[in-house]
Amino acid sequence: MRRVIRKVFRNKVFDRKVVLITGGCAGIGRALAVRFAQGGARLVLLDLDQAALDGMAQHLADHHNAETLALRCDVADAQAVRAAVALAVERFGGIDVLVNNAGITHRSAFVETDLAVFERIMAVNYFGALHCTQAALPSIQARRGQIIVLSSLSGFAPMLYRSAYNASKHALHGLFESLRLELRDSGVNVMLVCPGFTATDIRKHALVGDGSVTPQPLPFLGKVYSPQDTAEAIYRGAVRRKRLLVLSNVNWGARLLARFCPRLFERVMVPRLSGLKPQAR
Structure with missing residues (x-):
């Protein structure tokens, strides 16, 4: 394993x-x-x-x-994004890899969630x-680069009180x-990445049903990845130009259960994934 890590670390692809x-x-x-x-x-x-x-x-x-161009930009603003990308192309001559990582989340029941959320x-x-x-895209196409998209475990496993977030990932x-x-x-590669539960700050800025920000605890009750571990796996996937990278704390058995026995999955796994402790009987 250490030999593989050293090999990837020395790789000059990027x-x-x-x-x-x-x-x-x-x-x-x-x-x-940091990894790139x-x-x-x-x-x-x-x-x-x-x-x-x-x-x-x-x-x-x-x-x-590292040479870095750091730009304040709300990705929800199309005009601001176009201006930022134009500055990047002017500064560096083009873009080889786009990592669509920005995201927000919420925790609220559907019936209690405002449309604005x-x-x-x-x-x-x-x-x-x-x-x-x-x-x-025009620059990425010219350089035969790649697009990396941060999706989620929610891409294949529903979670309670995350309807807007899950919908955005689908x-x-x-x-x-x-x-x-x-x-x-x-010649352009598109890689979708589905991380499992990772210890990031996204839940510190989570929205609730009325649109206000309320820090939320990490919902998962099992092992949680570090951002560095997730980034390393994404970097290796980018080196190999993979199409799909599933980095889930939920094992393959649970994923098969979600696909072929959805009702059982919803009863057994979804409460745990959503951070709901089993009720005492």
């Missing part, structure tokens, strides 16, 4: 390549920025907090000698990825699986 990461200052996005920097990439980071962006750019320069979740998780991909699969077909002869 040396001098331009990698744009949305939500690049925290969690998986931050860990990916270690691989020799030049980074474009989009996030909402300019101070965090500046600090991240300085960290990458000081510790990894559904709209905001879709604006960031789905339309954010759509905006970035539309803006960057929408990503529909969009990018279709796009992959359209790009199959272009």
Whole structure:
């Protein structure tokens, strides 16, 4: 295993390549920025907090000698995304890899969730990825690069009180699986990534039904991945230009159960995945 890790670490696939990461200052996005920097990439980071962006750019320069363009950008704003991508192309000459990582979540029952929450979740998780991909695609096609999309365990396993979040992840699969077909002869790779439960800050900014922000506990009751472990797996998948990367804390038996015995899965596994402790009898 150590030999494999060293081999991938030395891999020069991304040396001098331009990698744009949305939500690049925290969690998986931050860990990916560090990992691609270690691989020799030049980074474009989009996030909402300019101070965090500046600090991240300085960290990458000081510790990894990485060239970084850090831009404040709300991916839900199509015009802002186009401007940010144009700046990246002007600075570095193009984009080789787009990582659609930015996302938000919520915890609220469907009947208690305002329409505005559904709209905001879709604006960031789905339309954010759509905006970035539309803006960057001409450059990615010219460089025969790749698009990486952060989906979720929710892509194949429903969870309670996450209807808007789950819907946004299913929408990503529909969009990018279709796009992959359209790009199959272009040399562009599209990789969908379905991480399991990962210890990130996304739940600290979770929405509730009325749209306010309320920190939520990690729902999963089992093993939780670190952002660094998830980023390493994504990096290896990118090196190999994989189509689908499932990094789930839920074992294959549970996934088969979800597909072929959905009612049993919903009764046995969904409460655990949703962080609901078994009721005493």
